[in-house]
Each structure stands twice: as C-alpha cells, then as structure tokens.
Amino acid sequence: MHIExxxxxxxxxxxxxxxxxxxQGLSGCLVTQNVGIYYYTGSMxxxxxxxxxxxxxxxxxxxxxxxxxxxxxxKVAELGSFRNFGRQLEADYPELFGATVSEGSLPSxxxxxxxxxxxxxxxxxxxxxxxxxxxxxxxxxxxSGLLRxxxxxxxxxxxxxxxxxxxxxxxxxxxxxxxxxxxxxxLELMATIERExxxxxxxxxxxxxxxxxxIMTGVVAAGDAAAEPTYFDGPTGGRGLSPAAPQxxxxxxxxxxxxxxxxxxxxxxxxxxxxxxTAVIGExxxxxxxxxxxxxxxxxxxxxxxxxGAIPEQIYAEALMxxxxxxxxxxxxxYGRDQVKFLGHxxxxxxxxxxxxxxxxxDPLEAGMTIAVEPKFTFPGVGVVGIExxxxxxxxxxxxxxxxxxxxxxxxxx
Amino acid sequence: MHIExxxxxxxxxxxxxxxxxxxQGLSGCLVTQNVGIYYYTGSMxxxxxxxxxxxxxxxxxxxxxxxxxxxxxxKVAELGSFRNFGRQLEADYPELFGATVSEGSLPSxxxxxxxxxxxxxxxxxxxxxxxxxxxxxxxxxxxSGLLRxxxxxxxxxxxxxxxxxxxxxxxxxxxxxxxxxxxxxxLELMATIERExxxxxxxxxxxxxxxxxxIMTGVVAAGDAAAEPTYFDGPTGGRGLSPAAPQxxxxxxxxxxxxxxxxxxxxxxxxxxxxxxTAVIGExxxxxxxxxxxxxxxxxxxxxxxxxGAIPEQIYAEALMxxxxxxxxxxxxxYGRDQVKFLGHxxxxxxxxxxxxxxxxxDPLEAGMTIAVEPKFTFPGVGVVGIExxxxxxxxxxxxxxxxxxxxxxxxxx
Numbered sequence: 001m002h003i004e005x006x007x008x009x010x011x012x013x014x015x016x017x018x019x020x021x022x023x024q025g026l027s028g029c030l031v032t033q034n035v036g037i038y039y040y041t042g043s044m045x046x047x048x049x050x051x052x053x054x055x056x057x058x059x060x061x062x063x064x065x066x067x068x069x070x071x072x073x074x075k076v077a078e079l080g081s082f083r084n085f086g087r088q089l090e091a092d093y094p095e096l097f098g099a100t101v102s103e104g105s106l107p108s109x110x111x112x113x114x115x116x117x118x119x120x121x122x123x124x125x126x127x128x129x130x131x132x133x134x135x136x137x138x139x140x141x142x143x144s145g146l147l148r149x150x151x152x153x154x155x156x157x158x159x160x161x162x163x164x165x166x167x168x169x170x171x172x173x174x175x176x177x178x179x180x181x182x183x184x185x186x187l188e189l190m191a192t193i194e195r196e197x198x199x200x201x202x203x204x205x206x207x208x209x210x211x212x213x214x215i216m217t218g219v220v221a222a223g224d225a226a227a228e229p230t231y232f233d234g235p236t237g238g239r240g241l242s243p244a245a246p247q248x249x250x251x252x253x254x255x256x257x258x259x260x261x262x263x264x265x266x267x268x269x270x271x272x273x274x275x276x277x278t279a280v281i282g283e284x285x286x287x288x289x290x291x292x293x294x295x296x297x298x299x300x301x302x303x304x305x306x307x308x309g310a311i312p313e314q315i316y317a318e319a320l321m322x323x324x325x326x327x328x329x330x331x332x333x334x335y336g337r338d339q340v341k342f343l344g345h346x347x348x349x350x351x352x353x354x355x356x357x358x359x360x361x362x363d364p365l366e367a368g369m370t371i372a373v374e375p376k377f378t379f380p381g382v383g384v385v386g387i388e389x390x391x392x393x394x395x396x397x398x399x400x401x402x403x404x405x406x407x408x409x410x411x412x413x414x
Numbered sequence: 415m416h417i418e419x420x421x422x423x424x425x426x427x428x429x430x431x432x433x434x435x436x437x438q439g440l441s442g443c444l445v446t447q448n449v450g451i452y453y454y455t456g457s458m459x460x461x462x463x464x465x466x467x468x469x470x471x472x473x474x475x476x477x478x479x480x481x482x483x484x485x486x487x488x489k490v491a492e493l494g495s496f497r498n499f500g501r502q503l504e505a506d507y508p509e510l511f512g513a514t515v516s517e518g519s520l521p522s523x524x525x526x527x528x529x530x531x532x533x534x535x536x537x538x539x540x541x542x543x544x545x546x547x548x549x550x551x552x553x554x555x556x557x558s559g560l561l562r563x564x565x566x567x568x569x570x571x572x573x574x575x576x577x578x579x580x581x582x583x584x585x586x587x588x589x590x591x592x593x594x595x596x597x598x599x600x601l602e603l604m605a606t607i608e609r610e611x612x613x614x615x616x617x618x619x620x621x622x623x624x625x626x627x628x629i630m631t632g633v634v635a636a637g638d639a640a641a642e643p644t645y646f647d648g649p650t651g652g653r654g655l656s657p658a659a660p661q662x663x664x665x666x667x668x669x670x671x672x673x674x675x676x677x678x679x680x681x682x683x684x685x686x687x688x689x690x691x692t693a694v695i696g697e698x699x700x701x702x703x704x705x706x707x708x709x710x711x712x713x714x715x716x717x718x719x720x721x722x723g724a725i726p727e728q729i730y731a732e733a734l735m736x737x738x739x740x741x742x743x744x745x746x747x748x749y750g751r752d753q754v755k756f757l758g759h760x761x762x763x764x765x766x767x768x769x770x771x772x773x774x775x776x777d778p779l780e781a782g783m784t785i786a787v788e789p790k791f792t793f794p795g796v797g798v799v800g801i802e803x804x805x806x807x808x809x810x811x812x813x814x815x816x817x818x819x820x821x822x823x824x825x826x827x828x
Contacts, residue, residue: 001665002656034626034645038658045660046626046645064643064651064752071657124625125534125542126556142540191612198605203659205619206628211538212448212460212601216618229478231448231460237478242416243485244684244763245451245617251415270658338478351656 001164001201002269005042005157008072014040014051017150021053021143027114028052029143030131033122035207035349036268039151043071047079050089058092060085076223086135097137117143122209152346152354153368158271159392162348162370163401165273166390168200168266170404174279177222177409182256182281186249187241190220193264209350218264218274219247222254224259226384229338233352235376236263236334236362236384257282259383262409263374265351272351274372275402276388279409280351284385291377292385292408294326298375299387302343302357306371306391306398312361319343319357319375328377335378344373347390369393369403415615416683419456419571424487428454428465431564435467435557441464441510441528443557444545445534448560449621452684457485464503472506475501494671511551517532531557536623552648562623566760566768567782572685573806576762576784577815579687580804582614582680584818587691590634591823596670596695600663601655604634607678616680623764630662632679632688637672639664640798643752647766649790650677650748650798654765670696673797676823677788680767686765688786689816690802693823698799705791706799706822708740712789713801716757716771720785720805720812726775733757733771742791749792758787761804783807784815 009158017040021029030121031037031049037059038044040051043084060079061068068076080088080122090097096114118127121144132140154162176193187333194217198204206215218224221238222270230237232247238261239250263276278292298319305315323332333340346353347370355361355369369392376386387406391398431454435443445451445463451473452458454465456563459482461475474493476480482490493501504511510528534542535558568576590607608631612618620629627647631639635652644651646661652675653664667747668674677690692706712733719729737746747754760767761784769775769783779785783806790800801820805812 002658032625043657043660044645046647052778063645066752067643067645067651067660071660120539120543123539125537125539126558127625128539128542129534144540187612187615190618194618195605195609198601198608201601201655201665203655204604204608204662205628205659211446211541214619216447229481231477231481233459233460237481241615241617242683243457244416245619246457246481246485248618251615252572267659269656304624338480385583 005155008143009155010040010042015056018053020146020150021117024117024146025115026117026141026143028054028116029139029147030116030118031147032127033119036119036147039349041072041074049074052093052096055093060088076357082130083134085115086137089135090137095204105309113137113139115139115141117141117146119144119147148354151348153366154348154370154392155360155368158348159368159370161269161271161274162390165266165268165271166275166401166403168197168202168268169264169273169275171200172196172266173262173264173275173404175261177279177411180254180260180279180281180411183253185251185253186221186225187251189254190217190249193217193220196267200266201268203268206265206267206272207350209352213352215265215351216245216248216267220249220264221384222252222260223258223383224381225250225252225378226259227335227378227382229334233340235340235374235378235386236261256280257284259284259288260384261384261386263388270349272347272349273402274347274351274388274390275404276374276376276386277404277409278385278387279411281411283410284408288379288383288385290326291328291331291407294322294328295375295377295386296406298322299373299389301400302373303391306365306393307396308365308367308393310365312355312357313359313364316343316357316359331377331379333376334407335380343375344371346370347372365393366392367395419569423569423571424456428471431465432467434560434564435531438531438560439529440467440531440555441645443531443561445533445561446541447533448569450533453565453763455486455488457482463488466507466510469507474502485731496544496565497548500551503549504551526644527551527553529555531555531560533558533561533730542578562768564660565762566649567780567823568784568806569782570764572762573731573782573784573815575683575685576687576710576804579680579682579685580689580815580817582611582616583678583687583689584815585614586610586678586680587676587689587818589668590676591693591825594668594674594693594695594825597667599667600635600639601665603668604631604663607631607634611680614680615682619766620681620686623766627766629679629765630659633662633677635663635798636666636668638795639666639798640673640675641749641794641796643748647754649754649788649792649800650675668695671698673698673702673799675798675800677802678773684763686761686763687816688761688765688788688802688804689818690788691788691818692799693825694803695825697824698822702793702797702799703822705742705745708736708742709789709791709800710820712736713787713803716787717805717812720779720807721810722781722807723778725778726769726771727773730757730771730773745791745793747790751792757789758785760784761786779807781807781809
C-alpha cells in the first residue's frame with residue numbers, strides 16, 4: 001500500500017517550514033507529535049524531530065532506532081538520556097544553543113536564548129515541563145498554528161494518496177449498499193464497510209488532532225439514532241454502542257423509509273479521506289428529500305467558491321444563508337444547541353486539518369489545499385440527510401477527490 | 415452491549431478519589447480527559463469534571479449538554495464562556511475558590527489558593543495555559559499518578575465488562591484460526607478477526623493513554639515481519655502497512671512452519687482486553703517451541719506470584735531471571751536494543767493502565783487489579799512466539815479473564 005514519494009519531497013517540506021519559521025522569528029521547531037514527525041521524516045518512531053531555521057534537521061529517536069534508520073529521510077541520532085537532551089542539542093547545534101548557558105559565562109540576556117516553536121496544541125503538559133527542564137538552552141513557544149498551516153497545502157504525492165483512500169471508500173460504500181437490507185443493524189452495515197476498507201489497505205485507525213476527539217471509521221447511523229447529538233466535533237454524532245463510545249453505529253436495526261447516513265473515511269498510507277452519502281430502503285419523505293436537495297445545492301455553490309483566493313469564512317457564511325433561505329437554519333450542521341459552526345475542514349494525515357470553512361478563517365485558500373465539505377441537516381427523532389465530498393483546490397477552482405456517485409442511494413427491495 | 419452499573423458505582427468511585435486527594439493535600443481534581451470523565455460520570459461528552467475534596471462534583475459540559483444530561487450520574491452544568499470558567503467554579507464552590515481573588519481584597523497568600531490536581535500527563539500544554547488563565551483562583555498541579563492509581567483497582571462491574579471483551583476475543587480468535595491458510599496475508603487474517611470482534615460489539619477503537627501511542631486491534635504478524643521492531647510500547651511491533659502505520663499486520667503472506675503471533679484485543683462498553691496466542695501452519699522449529707515453552711513457564715510462575723501484597727517489580731525480575739536461565743535474555747520482550755522493560759501492564763478503560771510489572775513499581779498488588787501478562791520472545795528474521803493472558807487479582811491469588819485455550823495453535827492442513 002505504501003508508495004515512496006519523490007526523494008525531494010521530504011526536503012521541500014522542511015525547506016518550506018524553515019521559510020515560515022524564519023518569518024516568525026523562530027530559531028527552530030521541535031516536533032514531538034508522531035504525525036508531525038512522519039510528515040517531515042517519512043518515519044513515525046518514538047522521538048523528537050528538531051528542524052533548525054537553517055542547517056540540517058535531526059531526528060532524535062528513542063525507539064526503534066533501527067526502524068528509524070531504515071525509514072528516515074532525515075539524519076537519525078539516538079536520543080540519549082532525556083535529561084541531557086539539551087546538551088545533546090547543544091553539541092549538535094553549537095551555534096544555536098551553545099551561547100546561552102555555558103558555565104562561568106555571564107548570564108545570557110533573554111534575547112540570546114533561541115526561541116523554539118513546538119506543537120503545544122497536542123504535547124502533554126507533563127512532557128512540556130520535562131522538556132523545559134531538559135532543554136534550558138532554549139525557550140519553547142507555541143508553533144501549533146504554524147505547523148498546521150505548513151501542512152495545509154498538499155503536494156501532488158499527498159493528493160494521490162488521498163485519492164487512493166477515496167477509491168477505497170467508494171468501493172466499500174458499494175459493498176455496503178449492496179448488502180444493505182431492512183433489519184440489518186447499523187453496526188452490521190458499518191462492520192461490512194470496515195471489512196472492505198481493511199482489504200483495501202485501511203490502516204485500522206483514522207487520526208484526529210483534537211484533544212479527546214476520536215473517530216471510528218466515520219458515522220453509519222439511521223433514523224432517530226443518527227440524529228442523536230454527541231461530543232464528536234462534526235455535524236453528526238449517532239447513538240453509538242455505549243456511553244463509553246457515544247458516536248457512530250449502534251445496534252439499532254435499519255428500517256424502511258428512514259434516512260441512512262453513511263459518513264465514512266479510511267486511512268491509507270497515512271492519508272485520510274472523508275465522504276458522506278445518504279441512503280434509504282424505500283423512500284424519504286418530501287421534507288427530507290427537500291433538505292437533501294438543499295445540501296446538494298450548498299455543495300454545488302461551495303464548488304464554485306472553492307478556488308485560490310477565496311476566504312473560508314465567506315464560504316461558510318454563504319452556506320448559512322442558503323440554509324436559512326430554505327427555512328432550515330436550526331437543522332443545519334446539527335440541531336439547535338448541538339450545531340457545529342463550520343461547513344468543512346482540511347484533511348490529510350489528520351481528519352481535522354486546516355483550513356476550516358468557519359468564522360475566523362480569513363486566510364485565502366491556496367492551490368493544493370484539500371478540504372472536506374459536508375452540508376448536513378439534522379431532524380431530531382427522524383434522522384440526518386446530507387452529502388460530503390473532499391476537494392483539492394486547483395489553480396483555477398477545485399476538483400473532487402471523492403468519486404462515489406451523488407444523489408440519494410435508494411434501495412427499493414431489501 | 416452496554417450494561418448500566420449499580421447506581422452506587424459512580425458515587426463510590428468519586429468517594430474513593432476524594433479520600434485519595436485529601437491525603438495528598440488537594441482541594442479538588444479537575445478531570446479533562448474523556449476516559450477519566452467517563453470513569454466518574456458515566457458520560458463522555460466534551461467538557462471538564464470537577465471533583466472537590468468534599469461536596470458534590472459538577473460536570474461542566476460544552477457539547478452535547480443534552481447527551482450529558484441523559485447519561486451523567488453527576489450534576490451537569492453547561493460550560494459558559496471558557497474565559498469565565500474560574501468565575502463559574504467560584505459561583506458553584508464559593509468556599510473553595512471564593513477567598514482568593516475578590517477585587518479590592520488584599521492579595522491572597524499562596525497557601526490560601528486551592529491546589530487542584532489534574533491530568534497533566536494527557537492534557538495538551540495549550541489547554542493547560544488556557545486553564546491557568548481562565549481559573550486564576552486555583553493552582554493546578556499534576557495528579558496524573560493519583561488518577562491512574564485510583565482506577566487501578568477494578569469493581570466487579572468493571573471486571574465483568576473485561577470478561578465480556580475476553581469472550582469476544584476468544585470467539586474472534588477461533589474464527590481467525592479456522593480461516594487461517596497458507597498464503598493468506600497478515601492483513602486478511604487481522605481483518606477477519608476484526609470483523610468478528612465488531613459483530614460482538616467492539617467499539618472500533620482501543621484507547622491508550624501514552625502520547626503518540628496507538629493500537630490497531632493488536633498485532634497480527636508472522637515470521638520475520640512480526641519480529642520487526644517499532645515504536646509501539648510493547649514487546650511486539652510488526653511491519654505494518656506503511657511507515658505511516660508502522661506496526662501490526664502487513665501485506666506479507668503467511669507461510670508454513672513460521673510462528674504467527676495473534677496478539678489481539680477489543681473494547682466493549684469501554685473496557686479493553688488483551689490476549690496473545692501463537693499459531694503455526696505446519697510445525698515450529700525446536701528452538702521456537704522451546705522459547706514458547708519458556709513463555710508458558712514464565713506465565714505459570716507469574717500466576718503463582720500474582721496476589722495481594724506481591725511487588726510488581728519483583729515479578730518482572732523473576733521473569734528476567736527465567737529468560738536468562740533459558741539463554742533467551744536478548745530475545746525477551748523484544749530483541750536487543752528494542753526490548754521493552756516490562757512483563758505486563760494494567761488494563762481497563764485503557765490498555766496501558768497501572769500497575770506495570772516493571773522496575774520502579776513497588777506498591778503491592780491489590781485485589782481487583784487487572785493485569786495483562788505477556789512473556790514473548792523475538793527472533794529477528796524468524797518471528798515472535800509467546801503468550802498473553804489478562805488476570806484479575808483475587809483475595810488469595812489471581813484468576814484469568816482471558817479464556818482461549820493455551821498452547822501452540824497448530825494447523826496441519828490449510
């Protein structure tokens with residue numbers, strides 16, 4: 001399933017980060033999260049990646065050094081004692097870290113301490129305090145935004161990986177719909193889809209960056225169960241199997257004439273996809289059909305807007321207006337107080353990447369960004385209808401990466 | 415799949431935590447992690463749980479308040495603006511938080527600021543700094559150890575949930591072994607097992623506490639691929655599907671006469687199980703059979719030691735000695751520099767709970783603790799053999815929760 005990117009891919013990613021950190025006055029970035037380390041090295045072993053603003057990067061690995069050596073596109077060093085990590089950095093980058101705390105010298109002025117950006121949005125606090133002790137030679141600062149921004153524009157290699165995942169999801173959806181029948185539980189439908197995804201190389205998990213956020217291959221849910229609100233930071237929740245797993249599929253049997261939400265993703269070679277289709281055994285009510293049509297109209301409008309220079313929050317505002325014009329404001333992207341405040345989200349190694357089509361995201365879109373757009377309408381006690389495609393921004397507009405046919409998937413006989 | 419615990423279960427858990435925090439001088443605990451919140455409330459929505467050393471707890475929920483209200487065994491309050499969280503706590507617990515920062519009063523002395531324990535081993539640093547700003551009325555301190563310790567002794571309800579998961583794993587293993595055949599890829603075997611686990615109610619993910627640690631329903635791997643080292647904090651890694659998923663099953667076909675490691679778990683109603691069996695199509699070499707026998711001997715010895723009062727690090731030390739006596743020191747629990755330094759681990763809502771059978775764990779075992787014991791031997795280029803059972807400590811010894819038969823699972827025809 002794994003395909004190696006072109007050799008220069010990894011170097012170019014680091015060069016881009018180096019450009020960005022220099023403009024923010026950072027002397028380097030220390031990446032601690034596995035996904036971030038993979039993005040810059042091609043390896044996901046336990047350790048820390050140091051990317052200086054100039055010079056070569058070093059991947060300090062605790063375990064497995066052997067595996068890192070075989071995979072990494074960055075120089076690997078065995079991480080010695082954690083307490084001496086600062087001294088190890090100082091020895092490897094004397095010009096950067098050496099000036100500050102050498103014994104006998106005058107106390108360094110604040111400005112001579114190198115400012116090192118790191119991923120404080122995910123790094124546990126305990127690790128942060130241990131790092132500040134182990135590396136007194138530097139001042140750590142939050143570079144989460146910069147690190148997320150650096151990954152928001154995808155390379156052709158990355159886009160090809162996402163397309164591979166999109167193909168797997170389309171095939172799994174076909175198998176799921178073929179086996180769908182009245183009385184089948186949500187969980188059975190989900191398990192059928194997951195089995196198919198695995199056979200196409202789904203790694204068995206999908207990564208999310210948000211604290212406490214989890215995803216179980218998406219949400220497969222029908223009727224009132226699909227409309228149950230939950231903590232998951234998306235427009236649909238689902239009843240789930242337990243209060244300890246309060247989202248996605250439940251043991252509820254799927255009935256006739258109720259909306260079946262099939263919001264699924266998978267992760268192939270590290271890259272995730274996100275796609276939603278609405279299905280029914282029998283027919284949906286005119287009200288639900290109309291809501292579904294509105295969702296398709298919103299996504300058509302978004303497709304026209306998605307291009308370099310467009311402002312994410314404006315695309316979201318347009319969608320809100322269209323939902324309002326359809327009289328569906330309180331059903332849009334969840335119901336009432338459980339609504340989420342976005343229309344779509346960046347996607348790549350994680351399912352909650354930047355940019356988000358939401359208020360506050362004002363940086364213009366750029367070619368290469370990949371965004372899942374998911375207009376959905378929730379009707380408590382009744383169900384959820386909607387659609388979701390993942391797009392890449394091109395030089396002139398956008399192109400869908402998801403390939404499943406659109407429209408309501410209607411099954412007359414079961 | 416969900417079974418409600420006895421009503422007093424939740425209250426007793428909080429009472430125990432209150433006892434423990436008082437002995438450590440804490441005025442309360444603020445639990446931010448989803449698993450911790452579930453453990454004390456029966457609900458896993460987005461928010462924060464405050465457990466004061468005395469008085470009733472409050473579950474401050476951002477989303478979904480409706481869901482939390484329907485599930486929680488603790489009083490639910492809607493979390494207002496995050497910036498005002500301190501004022502909200504102050505209004506709800508005036509005696510605890512009110513004395514310190516009222517305007518116009520003299521600056522409070524340090525000792526009058528309540529010390530609030532929290533889960534800094536998992537809480538992202540960014541959230542920590544936001545909390546310290548939002549709640550200047552308190553001093554946050556690391557109570558990770560206390561929170562992990564509080565959960566290490568399981569109730570009968572919890573043990574019953576783990577047994578349910580053990581039953582599912584045993585049935586999935588049977589199905590996997592039945593369908594096992596020469597030329598089947600590791601991934602196909604894993605997918606077959608996962609499909610079965612899902613039909614028994616596996617929630618679709620297994621939770622780990624460690625930063626950057628992930629688990630894909632365990633490790634199913636054969637021959638040299640099973641012996642490949644990786645970052646996963648366990649004795650077995652596996653090749654995996656990609657450097658972006660560097661553990662567990664790969665696309666390698668399973669051959670004759672090579673060890674097949676089937677180290678699988680699942681999560682039912684929030685609780686996880688962990689079990690390993692060794693299989694082969696054909697026969698293992700005498701060397702591998704002998705290593706497997708040593709693993710069984712180590713687990714037999716551990717069963718004799720596992721009882722209230724036993725010291726975890728001594729059980730680990732004994733296992734090391736047995737491995738050494740068998741001439742297998744460098745193969746035990748991984749190979750060479752990629753060895754892990756433990757024999758077993760606590761298990762419950764997370765797969766990496768306390769206690770760990772490892773150096774430094776000196777607190778005596780207590781009845782109700784649940785521990786997975788996993789002696790394994792790695793032979794680079796050849797494979798991994800071993801066994802893993804999960805046990806509960808009883809009043810007089812231990813009882814296995816895993817139910818699959820032991821011994822090498824040998825399939826002569828495929």
